[in-house]
Every structure is written in structure tokens, then in C-alpha cells.
Amino acid sequence: MSLLADLVNLDLSDNSEKIIAEYIWVGGSGIDMRSKARTLSGPVTDPSKLPKWNYDGSSTGQAPGKDSEVILYPQAIFKDPFRRGNNILVMCDAYTPAGEPIPTNKRHAAAEIFANPAVVAEVPWYGIEQEYTLLQKDVNWPLGWPIGGYPGPQGPYYCSIGADKSFGRDIVDAHYKACLYAGINISGINGEVMPGQWEFQVGPSVGISASDEVWIARYILERITEIAGVVVSFDPKPIPGDWNGAGAHTNYSTKSMREEGGYEIIKKAIEKLGLRHKEHISAYGEGNERRLTGHHETADINTFLWGVANRGASIRVGRDTEKEGKGYFEDRRPASNMDPYIVTSMIAETTLLWKP
Numbered sequence: 001m002s003l004l005a006d007l008v009n010l011d012l013s014d015n016s017e018k019i020i021a022e023y024i025w026v027g028g029s030g031i032d033m034r035s036k037a038r039t040l041s042g043p044v045t046d047p048s049k050l051p052k053w054n055y056d057g058s059s060t061g062q063a064p065g066k067d068s069e070v071i072l073y074p075q076a077i078f079k080d081p082f083r084r085g086n087n088i089l090v091m092c093d094a095y096t097p098a099g100e101p102i103p104t105n106k107r108h109a110a111a112e113i114f115a116n117p118a119v120v121a122e123v124p125w126y127g128i129e130q131e132y133t134l135l136q137k138d139v140n141w142p143l144g145w146p147i148g149g150y151p152g153p154q155g156p157y158y159c160s161i162g163a164d165k166s167f168g169r170d171i172v173d174a175h176y177k178a179c180l181y182a183g184i185n186i187s188g189i190n191g192e193v194m195p196g197q198w199e200f201q202v203g204p205s206v207g208i209s210a211s212d213e214v215w216i217a218r219y220i221l222e223r224i225t226e227i228a229g230v231v232v233s234f235d236p237k238p239i240p241g242d243w244n245g246a247g248a249h250t251n252y253s254t255k256s257m258r259e260e261g262g263y264e265i266i267k268k269a270i271e272k273l274g275l276r277h278k279e280h281i282s283a284y285g286e287g288n289e290r291r292l293t294g295h296h297e298t299a300d301i302n303t304f305l306w307g308v309a310n311r312g313a314s315i316r317v318g319r320d321t322e323k324e325g326k327g328y329f330e331d332r333r334p335a336s337n338m339d340p341y342i343v344t345s346m347i348a349e350t351t352l353l354w355k356p
Contacts, residue, residue, distance in 0.1 A: 013085050017042045020087045022080060023053055023072050024219050025094050028061025030104055031234060031286075031337045033219050043086040050074035050090060062094065062102055070102060071095045076212040081178035082223060089182060089219070091212045107208070110345035114207040116353060124348050125258075125328070126210035127187065127203030127251035130217065131336045133238045134168040134196050135231040142196030142239065143167040143230060154244065157195040167196050171228050175200065175221050182220060184213045193244040193297075203251065207348075211340035214248075236335035237290035245291030245298070246336035252347050253328035262326030269351040270306050270315050270329060276350050277304040277314070283342050285335025292333065299332070 012018060019042065024035040036055065044050055057063025057070035072092040080087040093107040101108035113119060134143040144167025145151055160166045172189055179186040179200070187201045200221075202213045218234075225232045237245040256265045273280065281288065281301060292301035299305055299314045306315035306329075308322050314333050321327030334343050 011085055012087070019043055019085070020080070020083055021050065021090050022083075022088070023074070023090050023092050024216065025055075025072055025092045026104060026106075026215065026339070028057075028104055030106075030339055033215070033222060034060055035219065044088065045077060047074040047077050047090065050077075053092075057094075057102070062104055069097055071097055071099075075107065076209070076216075078182040078184065078216050081181040081220065084181075089216055091216055106339050106341040107211070110211065110341040111208055113345040113349050113353070119207070119348050119352050122254035122256060122352055124207055124344075124352075125204040125251075125253045126207075126344050127201060127205075127328075128210060128214050128340060128344075129199055129201050129247070129249040129251070130214060131192055131197060131199045131246035131248065132221065133194070133233045133235070133246055134171065134198065134225065135233050135238075137229055137231050140231065140233075142194070144196050151195050153242070154193050154195075157191060158193045159190050165195065166191055168198065168230065171224055171230060172198050172200075175217075175224050178220050178224065179217050182216060184217050184220075186213075186217060192246075194239065197238075197244065197246060204253075208341070208344070211344050214340040234337040236285055236287050236337060240290075242296075244296045247291065247298075247332065248285070248334040248336050248338050248340070248343070250331045250334050250340075250343055250347065251328050252331060252344075252351075254352065257328060258326055260326060263321065266317065266321065266327070266329055270317075272350050272354060272356060273315065273331070273347070274304045274306070275356055276354065280331075280346060280350070281333060283338075283346055284333050285338035287337070288333075288335040291335060297332075 019040050020037050021040050022035050022037045027034045053072045054069050056068050058065040058068035063070050074090045074092050076091040078089040080089050093105045094102045156165050176189050185205050189200045192199050203210055289301050292298045294300035297311045304314045307313040308317045309319050316330040
């Protein structure tokens, strides 16, 4: 008699060319992810060759019940680390039957910005540092924390090892390898300052692909925590008090910034970001005011400042960039629950297209 695990891990390629495609999209809250699977007649590597599909938008907060059909447009394909073989994960965005992007489809507007010739010519690179917190499922309290109590103060937990300091490493390593398998340009992981909090980094990736990869990496993480019976939180300040929040620091460079004389281009870009500080903050994630307090490695939400190697700034420039006169900068303002389509495209729009 087969065990459940045997059936879950069946290799379909043994007796069929058919594959399973998991269609994935962003739900009505703007941070939740939804997915459903369909059978395809054979392997597909080009998203334009995939069929569009539909779903009930009234059940995801994205359409009224009397007109609930929402259409999924496949946009990017990744290998499926859960089903493996030729099976795939498909990042989609959502449209009305008439072909109009629905309000929660932030990818469409981002794609238009990244398709602008002035943006294309600058080949924008992004490296996104996605922080998150692992929670015990039934109590919504960080993994490794005593129920109803607190661990020792911050200090020993960042990049730590040991059963009394590092909580959830099996989930983190499983996620790391699953992302590599999927084809995501995940560049690293580390334990964070608050116990039970971790970070993974995606990039450098060009243009809109960075956001597709972050969303799929989030999806894979949620699936793995589902298997482990743990909850993942992207709340920017999951625990009030003297504990670090969770952000999504966004590293950015353009072709001009990476070439000789790029440091002057970087400073001009930062100046433009400062002029639109309020607009960016309003789009950088919900609840960010609880995180951007001027403490715990953040700048105050109402203040824009930049500096070299300053983790208390809105924008940080690395020592290497200053020394070499070219490179990249880090926007430290985005919250962990930000929409990467909004953040990456807004940075490109402000620095490359906006005229003060």
C-alpha cells in the first residue's frame, strides 16, 4: 500500500507528458497570495504560450458577486520545487473580461514604466532584502519565544547559531534551496536582529523580473511554512516595543550609476527621491509608521536623510560605492509587506522619468 508521501511525490514523467501548472496571483488585500492548478498537455517554457484562466474574484475581494469573473494572464514561469519534474509555477496578473487591469493588479502599471525606452536603456538592477517573522501557528507569537513571554534582549540573535538563539533554520534552508530550484535569483539568507525573524535577498535582477521573483519567493515560503505548521508574517512591526521591525530594503542601480562618474548620478537620484519622500512613503507598505520611528536602524517616517554606511538613514550608500565613485544605493524605507511592483517601478519612475 502506498503512503501519502509516495503519491505526493509521484513522477508524472514516467507515464505521461502532461504537466501541472500552478497559477499564482496577488489577492485582494494586496499582500495575500492565491493559487490554483491546471493540467497542460506538455511542458511549457514561454508564458505567452500558456492559456489565460479565470477565477471567482468575489471570493478574493477583487470583484462583486454579480460580476465575479477575473481573468489571469500568465507573465512568468518558474520550476515547481514541490511537484518537481516539468511542473511549473506561473506568476500571473489579473484583468477584467474586457481586458482592463483590476485595481489590485500593480504589475500592469509597473510593466509600462519598465517598458519605457528611457528606463530600458538604463537597465535598472534591483536587490531586495525581504525580512519576515516566523510565528507559532495557534498563538501568533514568534517562533522560539516562550508563550506569553519574551526572550532575552536583542543582540545575540543576528546571524546566530544555536538552539537557544536561532529558530526556524530548517524552514529557511528549505526555502533557500526551493527558490534556487525554481530559478529565482535568490542571493542569500540570514537570521535577523529579532529572534524568530529572518531575511532572504533576491537579485540583482533586472526590471520587473525582480518583483516577479520576490512574489514567487514569498509564495514558496508560505507553502513551506504551511507544510511545517508555522505562520509567516510580513507585518513591518510584529512585536511592539524594543524589537526590530521588518523591512524590504531595496538596492538599486542603473547603467549610468554603475559606470565611471556614477556617484554623481546616484546623488542626483537620491535628491529626486527626497523631493518625493511623502509619495514614496505612502506607497511603501501598510503599517510602516510603526516601524519607521528613528530607532532600530530606521529613519523617522517624516524625515528624509541619506548617508554613507548609515543604517539609520532613509537611503544608505555603501562605502565601496563612495570609494569607487560608482555602484548602487539602498532605499531602506520599504516595509516588509510592500508590493515590489509598486516600489521598484516607483524608484525607476522618480529617478529616471520624473522631472522636478
